[in-house]
Amino acid sequence: MNMTTISHSEVNLSKAVARLESADWLGIEDSLDTRGFAILPGLLDDGECQRLGELYAHRDLFRRHIEMARHGFGSGEYRYFDYPLPRFIVELRTALYSRLVSIANRWNEAMGLQRRYPQRHADFLAECHAAGQRRPTPLLLRYRAGDYNCLHQDLYGDLAFPLQVVILLTQPGQEHEGGEFVLSEQRPRRQSRVDVLPLYRGDAAILASHHRPAQGARGIYRVNTRHGVSEVQAGQRLTAGLIFHDAE
Numbered sequence: 001m002n003m004t005t006i007s008h009s010e011v012n013l014s015k016a017v018a019r020l021e022s023a024d025w026l027g028i029e030d031s032l033d034t035r036g037f038a039i040l041p042g043l044l045d046d047g048e049c050q051r052l053g054e055l056y057a058h059r060d061l062f063r064r065h066i067e068m069a070r071h072g073f074g075s076g077e078y079r080y081f082d083y084p085l086p087r088f089i090v091e092l093r094t095a096l097y098s099r100l101v102s103i104a105n106r107w108n109e110a111m112g113l114q115r116r117y118p119q120r121h122a123d124f125l126a127e128c129h130a131a132g133q134r135r136p137t138p139l140l141l142r143y144r145a146g147d148y149n150c151l152h153q154d155l156y157g158d159l160a161f162p163l164q165v166v167i168l169l170t171q172p173g174q175e176h177e178g179g180e181f182v183l184s185e186q187r188p189r190r191q192s193r194v195d196v197l198p199l200y201r202g203d204a205a206i207l208a209s210h211h212r213p214a215q216g217a218r219g220i221y222r223v224n225t226r227h228g229v230s231e232v233q234a235g236q237r238l239t240a241g242l243i244f245h246d247a248e
């Protein structure tokens with residue numbers, strides 16, 4: 001790994017964390033509660049997107065490379081970072097977790113689920129490790145013309161955090177065409193509904209990774225959520241995924 005790449009990214013990290021902290025968290029929480037997703041606009045600036053995307057070429061940073069077509073996941077590829085994770089991934093993920101953990105705990109309570117998540121991300125990772133989930137899940141994804149990502153959930157064991165984050169690293173209309181981020185929600189005994197998230201380079205989408213509580217006329221019910229990406233028509237689309245649980 002070229003150390004200058006990492007230290008450059010670290011210089012910018014404090015700015016990314018500052019942007020994260022100054023986001024409209026009341027609005028984000030309300031959007032998560034009512035729609036199951038929220039957009040954090042401009043979490044990363046253009047230079048940060050560029051540098052994070054460039055890490056894709058550094059094979060030694062990753063534990064696994066996946067060709068999506070081979071697994072029936074769609075078409076395109078992604079790489080899971082290995083431990084030790086680049087520091088800015090750790091810090092961004094830790095800061096996001098601190099903001100999201102109270103929502104996750106409130107959601108579990110509303111859905112009648114016993115599990116509560118600790119306030120610190122390091123403590124949640126320790127719980128994952130004790131449960132045999134020890135492999136890191138942050139990833140970079142790369143799509144070219146014709147590629148897409150089938151609707152899915154990123155669950156890698158019994159322990160799962162109910163929210164996750166995806167950051168778009170390339171600019172729609174400039175670096176790629178198509179490749180819309182899509183969310184589907186399945187209500188009990190109902191047909192699925194989809195949302196297309198209007199993301200621009202540097203925006204982060206926060207989304208329900210598995211299920212979320214929704215208020216119905218007769219109380220709270222569970223909505224099952226999936227996400228995916230429509231076909232990229234031209235160019236290259238890059239994203240970074242931040243999942244808070246480790247994998248088996």
Ligand SMILES: O=C(O)CCC(=O)C(=O)O
Nearest residue numbers: 141154166181229239241
């Ligand atoms: O490329 C995308 O927008 C989807 C990424 C994804 O599925 C994930 O980070 O879990």
Ligand SMILES: [Fe+2]
Nearest residue numbers: 152153154227
């Ligand atoms: Fe995913």
